[in-house]
Amino acid sequence: MGGQYRIRGNKYPRMRRPRRRGRLVVMAVASVAVLGMMGWGTLQLIDVFTGNGRKASAVGPKSDCSTGATPSATAKVPLPKPGGITVNVFNATTRSGLAKQTADELKKRGFKIGDVGNATEKFDKKVKGTGLLLGPASSENTSLPVLATQLASAEHRTDAARKNTSVDLILGNAFKALTKKADADKALAALSNPKPTPSTSKQSC
Template sequence: MARKRPKDPSVLHGHHVVSGPELRATFQEAAQDADDAARVRRRVLHGVVLVLLIGLIAAGIIAALAIINGKLAIPTAESAQETVSTCPAGTFDYTPPEQINLNVYNSTSRPGLARSVADEFLARKFVVGAVSNTEAGYRGVAAVISGAAGQSAAFSVQRNLPGSDYFQDGRTDGSVDVILSQDYAALAPPDLVDQTPGQLSCPRESRRVADDDKRPVNPSPAPTR
């Protein structure tokens, strides 16, 4: 009886059986290929970064040379424009009340306010003309309005009417209008009126919230309140 050939352990059912050493060798080759690919990617990335850095350095040197040679100007921040005041900046002497022609208007819903305040001005020897109602967009204590010729007179009126706002219009005479508004309470006591030289008062310019109108509505005759 013929002896059977010993079986080849590397062959099973006609297929090659991968041994441990062969399997380890295969994984080592795959790992080495992956490492090689990673090294290539790192080298490419390093090259790109290096090129960018060299470009930035070169651009900085060129820009610096251009600035030094005056070929490139660096824009500077423009200073914020200062708010232009419409309040006259001059200093005025206190004009005697008997030299001031004054018109008194009531823009509130309080009946008789214009007449009562006009009588108080009359008692202080102001020359009172028109006394009437008006509609005005102004909100505050009172608006004191005059032309350039009446600024000194308006200054004296404001000293008697604390908290009022001065406005200038285009009139050419020295008359002054007073428009009483909802915050009006009272005139300054006669014996406490400051008669030293000073400036016109425009407190509305520093308020955060502007009134409805940039300028008060010019008074128009209406039945006296």
């Protein structure tokens, strides 16, 4: 062809449609926005059902977020006073008069005194430590801890077959004297009014 319709040079009209880049960008942004909204909604649902640690359980004990302490679920068993505990004092050593001397001191400190004398063959000269505290099973968390304040290093034992409520103090070979009264009084006061122990588990507040 020639004349005025001749194509000259290296430029010619493009016959294909231009790329729609703008539409692709819009669609990508919209997809990201939708995914973001879905993720946010999921987090909100999780927060509603779990409470995100901000609400206390309806059935569990309330915790103190400032200290992390959780109150005990069991009721505290009241400890008996020394005057409500009958103590039998037995001497398992070779030193004479030790049982009576110790019994007299315990009486001054408010305890009731039962039997006083030498230990039975089962324990005679067989208690190596300072002493042995022996009582019925019911005394494990009541009478025995109270009596133990008077001889802190003594061993504790319970006898399930024992019927009476009295407790025995069997003096051993290493016994020299009861715990000093001032220290025993402090130990007894701490036992009667224990301080709450903070929980080591982390609390979310």
